[in-house]
Amino acid sequence: MKIVLYTDLDGTLLDLYNYSCEVALPALAMLKRRKIPVVFCTAKTLAENEYYREELGIRDPFIVENGGAIFIPQGYFSFVFHYTKEMKHYYVIEFGARYEELRAALNAIRAETGFKIKGFGDMTAEEVAKDANLSIEKAKLAKDKTYNESFIFDEPAEKEKILFEKIREKGFSLTHGGRYYNIHGRDADKGKAVKVLTELFRREYGAVKTVGIGDSRNDIAMLEAVDQPAVVRRKDGTWLELPLKNLYKARGEGPEGWVEVVNKFVIMT
Numbered sequence: 612m613k614i615v616l617y618t619d620l621d622g623t624l625l626d627l628y629n630y631s632c633e634v635a636l637p638a639l640a641m642l643k644r645r646k647i648p649v650v651f652c653t654a655k656t657l658a659e660n661e662y663y664r665e666e667l668g669i670r671d672p673f674i675v676e677n678g679g680a681i682f683i684p685q686g687y688f689s690f691v692f693h694y695t696k697e698m699k700h701y702y703v704i705e706f707g708a709r710y711e712e713l714r715a716a717l718n719a720i721r722a723e724t725g726f727k728i729k730g731f732g733d734m735t736a737e738e739v740a741k742d743a744n745l746s747i748e749k750a751k752l753a754k755d756k757t758y759n760e761s762f763i764f765d766e767p768a769e770k771e772k773i774l775f776e777k778i779r780e781k782g783f784s785l786t787h788g789g790r791y792y793n794i795h796g797r798d799a800d801k802g803k804a805v806k807v808l809t810e811l812f813r814r815e816y817g818a819v820k821t822v823g824i825g826d827s828r829n830d831i832a833m834l835e836a837v838d839q840p841a842v843v844r845r846k847d848g849t850w851l852e853l854p855l856k857n858l859y860k861a862r863g864e865g866p867e868g869w870v871e872v873v874n875k876f877v878i879m880t
């Protein structure tokens with residue numbers, strides 16, 4: 612049976628602090644040899660996804676900005692399907708809200724509550740670089756957002772509930788990706804995008820088994836949407852807790868846990 616691997620990037624395939632995935636390179640090479648699709652399913656932007664696709668030689672579709680859109684390389688599937696628009700050499704299926712609307716909602720919440728909220732759109736590339744431990748070049752790619760705004764919420768944890776309520780009131784959703792909070796469209800979550808893309812894989816290959824790997828709350832919808840969900844260990848030694856019966860918890864942290872999951876559920880099967 613065709614296996615499709617959905618993977619989060621930050622804190623999962625990539626180390627949360629230094630963004631390295633060196634330990635995963637042999638497993639990635641094996642997946643490529645076996646023609647197993649590796650679908651990035653991440654909070655990262657189109658530009659950042661393209662950077663890592665190039666770096667790792669991945670040619671499969673990918674899901675950007677927490678489910679904001681699916682990018683499918685033209686010619687990847689052999690049949691015609693519905694898409695929102697064509698862009699560069701991709702067919703794009705969009706789910707997300709517009710970035711300007713998300714920015715406006717955050718500004719309104721800041722005015723209503725006085726919360727210390729700082730979005731990527733409020734920061735220079737230099738500030739994002741420093742805060743996220745990125746090069747200036749990569750910070751520019753991270754700021755190039757379309758469907759999702761990442762932000763720092765500098766308030767005590769108990770205020771998070773109010774933030775959540777306010778975002779819902781305004782018609783949007785909130786997720787946390789391990790490093791940043793994200794505001795995005797209500798229809799845009801990783802799970803919905805995974806389901807739509809998996810249907811396309813089924814049309815191409817017939818029976819498909821999906822495996823999903825994540826580490827944080829913004830991965831929950833993706834993990835619920837796959838046949839075999841798995842989480843890697845986080846920097847603080849914990850795992851994302853999820854009431855999923857067959858959830859696999861990798862012993863390894865970040866990319867080391869990723870390799871463990873791929874060996875167990877993708878390469879060995």
Ligand SMILES: [Mg+2]
Pocket residue numbers: 619620621622623788789825826827
């Ligand atoms: Mg993550």
